[in-house]
Amino acid sequence: MVSACAYSGAYPTGYGLYTKNTEGVPEAMFDAPQASGFTHFQQSGTGAIRKYYNYVRVTPMVQPLDCLGQAWALHDEVAEPGYYAATLDTGVRSELTVGAKVAVHRYTFPQTRSARVVLDLSCGGLAIDHGRTVPLRAHVEMVGPGRAQGTVVVEGVPLSVYVEFDTPRWRQMLWYDRRLIEGGTRLDFDRIRQTTLRPFGLLFMGSAAAGQSVEVRIGFSLRGCEQARRNLHRECGEGELAFDDLRARTSANWSDHVGRVEVQGGTDARRQVFATSMYHSLIKPCFGDDESPFWPTPGPFAFDVCTMWDIYKTEIPLLAAIVPDRAVDLLESLIRVCEEEGNFPIGYRMARGADRFFRQASALAHTALADAHALGLGDLDWNWALVHMADDLRRMYGEDYYEHGVVHPITHTLDLAYAYHCTAGVARAMGDPMLAEDMVARSRLWSNAFDPATGLLVDSSFYEGGKWNYSFRLIHDMAGRIALAGGDAPFVRMLDSFFGFGADPVVQPGVRPDPTTMAAGYALNRFEGLNNEPDMEAPWSYHYAGRPDRTAEVVHAALTHQFGTGPGGLPGNDDSGGLSSWYVWASLGLFPIAGQGLFLVNAPAFEQATIHLAEGDFTIETSGHRQAPISSDGFDRPPAPQYVQSARLNGKPLDVAHLSAATVHAGGRLHLELGPEPSEWGSKFRPPSLSDPHGTGARP
Template sequence: MLSEIDPFIGTAATSLPAAQGLAATWWWPKPQVGNTHPGATSPFGMVSACAYSGAYPTGYGLYTKNTEGVPEEMFDRVQASGFTHFQQSGTGAIRKYYNYVRVTPMVQSLDALGHAWALHDETAEAGYYAATLDSGIRSEITVGEKVAVHRYTFPQHRSGRVVVDLSSGGLAIDHGRTVPLRAYVENIGGGCAQGTVVVEGVPLSVYIEVDSPGWRSMLWHDRRLIEGGTRLDFDRIRQTTLRPFGLLFMGSAQAGQTVEVRIGFSLRGCEQAKANLRRECGGTGGSGRAFETIRAATTERWRWHLDRVQVEGGSPARRQVFSTALYHSLIKPCFADDESPFWPTPGPFAFDVCTMWDIYKTQIPLLAAICPDRAVDLLESLVRVCEEEGNFPIGYRMARGADRFFRQASALAHTALADAHALGLGDLDWNWALVHMEDDLRRMYGEDFFEHGVVHPISHTLDLAYAYWCTADVARALNDGPLADDLDARSRLWSNAFDASTGLLKDSEFYEGGKWNYSFRLLHDMRGRIELAGGDDAFVAMLDSFFGYGAPPVKQPGKRPPAAEMAAGYLLNRFEGLNNEPDMEAPWSYHYAGRPDRTAEIVHSALTWQFGTGPGGLPGNDDSGGLSSWYVWASLGLFPVAGQNLFLVNAPAFAHARVQIGDAEFVVETSGHRETPISSDGLERIPPPQYVQSARLNGRPLEEAHLRGTDLHAGGRLHLELGPEPSEWGRKIRPPSLSDPLGTGTLP
């Protein structure tokens, strides 16, 4: 699987074959670009590194900022002014774009710093990125968990240079630049240096070793060398006073000579940065090449993580898309264990959670399955943030401040915590976690919900009612019955968000999308929600309209789509085809109305037409791995109902799959499976979907189209018999709901 990954998938504007059938009726208003990058990463590692052009939003690539349609290009070529560290993955406008510590190999004078050179012969794999600059310098980067190692191969030149710019940060777009507030940099000698820059309220420290025998090292400021200087201090930097500064290593280069740059990072000072470098790279400083050692160690980390999920069959294109989706699912969140600059104690510190709105439905359940220790570390980190800052964040970044994406959603950590408790993951102090879960329900929009039972934006009413239900579940399991009963009563206020006359959410503002997108979320009381819509048939009819059954194909927005075109598109009230987070769970709403066959058709269309090979192979932003995690689950024929200890079952894309969960193994196997291509295979017709005819779990008949999360995590074997026509399987017993716990399909 490691060899099948293509880190370039999602780095360019969406470029997929024109969709056919059902998928052709979906309309994608959000940016049609994956916003991923091909840089070197380690699974959940603190550091990433990639070529830097200044483009939105990762710092890599061609595109300027956009919020709808096809992105416009900032540059007419793939280029770089150097190689930076800390990149987002698949996000949109998050306002913190990192790209700190730019390293630039040059044969030009220092005055050329900031010039962008065309990139040639780019290659990338898990943990490794390489490209050749116009100057002829071959540039390679690998990363460990808290280190980056660069290797530059120079052409013959009398004056080779490696320039480290500690003042860089952010993007080359309006309001995208990050300027340090304070900084210091010190030339220690012997090819070693260290420094700290305070960016976005966070002290980022580096310890640098450059293996370039015979080269001189100097400080520079405002593109001028400081002869004999050993230290620069900046007590206060402003946008108007910033002049770039950093280090330079210079000397003559023979053809084919390599220079290795090793950088240790820390959020707790230069000594810890140095210790991180020593721990991963070994040695005592100043000598000893580490590039291949770090690359090999990171490759093995990737292999271990990726081998947790194994699939058999599938076309080469489908396997490449699946493998890359799994890879993208494991890049974020970023962990900097024992590195929190905001509290002194050791422990897990997840500093790049962008955002829970993107990842809580699909990615966190995937981590809980294949990397349960890391899932628990994430939750422990969020509990600590709540202790220190007073609330569970919706998003958390390497920055100080209260900007935590609260407009996106409310109380999402409760969902992940409820799942972890039900699954028995980790050793969290659950009584202490429950205290924070309850307290957090009253913060931000929660206060209005507590007082009025409804809050606008109306989607927050659903968030909060669901969080009350999740918290009640934990309280009940901890034998706090009175608290559980009180929380349970408020969880039933979800219905206040809906208009009974339409069966849809009430008119309100929405964070991306509209009321149709948010109206088909998987609530804790789907039976009650279906009855509110008029029953199974009425609910299915609404879903059919939303998913475009019987509708003509639609045209997707292009570059700079006019307002009238966008307005007409929104009036379609149509599924956005995985281009928007609220739609990710909507296909599985059919399960609750006894129509898993419809789920099969929609998921099959999405897997066929909305994901492909090549840089343009994603339908929209990968959202820190949230979209890719959706692809992984959908391909396995499973979907996690986050917070409910529940998985929904569907026809898988592969004949056989194995998921390693701790020491247990869960197998999804099929009979009657038919291999189907995807759009990147160049298909000329729509391959029909397959439907589950019957199922057996650990040898026993499974009549329902769902199973408990604890069943999956315990390991076992799910056998699915597939066929070309819909069957009666899964129609009678529905997934459990608050008002229909036995799944009878009726209210008591």
């Protein structure tokens, strides 16, 4: 539930250095990493987060309180799963670690007669235009020596904290508008507005010997200070030094989860990026079990689903594979949101009301629900889930789709047709054939989104994209979609044009590109790289046209030229781990077709990999794998892609370039023979489609 990191006030995507931008190279706000303190609750590499989070700023200071908000350069940074450390210009060594519902800070001071640890409960958002969070109500009070608690209502959510400080000889005081309140034990704010907000909080102050460390322990809850106190004591004990123990437990927990996919071979850089991608894939969504402020009952409460558009294709299938209990908890939480608020959310943050991001997409939860039902995950009430799935299809854009068979933005037509397909599978399995047949009929209306004259989507508005990158989505009837484009050869030519085969390199725009430059770039109708959600699945469209060799080339180029170690090692926003999950699957030589219970097979980046699943291990092993060299900039540069020459599943020949999800989840061994030249493997039998369930020319 809790995250903690250095707070610069800049946009978090881009190492906390840049202002928000949507075109060209981002503009730097600062020359180097800096922080005005350390905050809690973060987004993870998403787009327009605006003002959410960065709550409860903790700042170690050797200056007067007047200097609160000043930023200091960060030196000697260390970042590990569950741990962050840096030294401020003031000489204070700052370390952070977290648990499920707690954070512990440890600050090591230089010798000073006036050390301070300041908690700012008014802080939130970013130091960019329209980026600030303004709390609505708040209270903070002292409850004993080294003890305090408070609640701040932010974005309609009551965020409560319980604070313990381990140096009883230091004074503790409340402050308001950077002025100490002598003798005060409680602050109350019944109504705060943008024009009336002044910073407020509490501090601990005293003298420090050189090298003296102090700990601040914070328990969090969305259900009041008493539950925040219980959360803190459950994880950290009562009045004990907790930092090292908590850090060790959190590190072990992360090691367990990251280790649920193991790889062998490849270069050090590739293995480092892979492990980092596993970590990023598991940061979001956040689970605050028994913490929902919107309904009183216990159970899973998931937030930072930001957004389903980011995570439904790659990340949720990864969660279903390696942490299936948490994947089910996410779905149970989404069903509860739909029950309470009337919609399955597209985005859901720690904020009042489903942050639906309705412009992005429609009805994406249906995809994950269909996969979970087909795999038999969890013990959800599927009759109740089916009711919500069916009802949700008629909401918002869904009503126009139901009445007219098409809706704009046109991508929502594809979303809704796909959701009908997913819901039909659940209805059929639940013994409701009439509902299933009605759903199947409506799922066939995907064709209304395409122009037969061009083979592309019809003109419309598009969210962060255009008709070309959205035209190669992996829908439930790829056989029909390819036929609409004129067949395999024309479809492959369109894909080749999109990915720039045989075309001149594209010059990337710089800082603040002018409209003419951007318009010329958009007019190229080219693949943007893996910096946006619609582009993550497009390379795999080649599989459906009998050209898995082309998939291998595009995926190889993305893995080896767009990802590296260190800051800047991602090609775009990580999108709550959606992009990193793509890297994990692509490196394994697999790609999940969410909602269809299917994996596409490709040449992997590692000699061998093992996914530890609930039913047993699934191992992907290779022969003929070449280890890539490593260049000085930390990016792998293998000379050429590799192609699958033949495959065996559990010792038997595999002629198709796909596997059922049930096969993968049951465990087994996939052996891929690799070579330097394209082969005929996987080109004859296609992945199943609605209008061709056995694959073109495939055996029954």
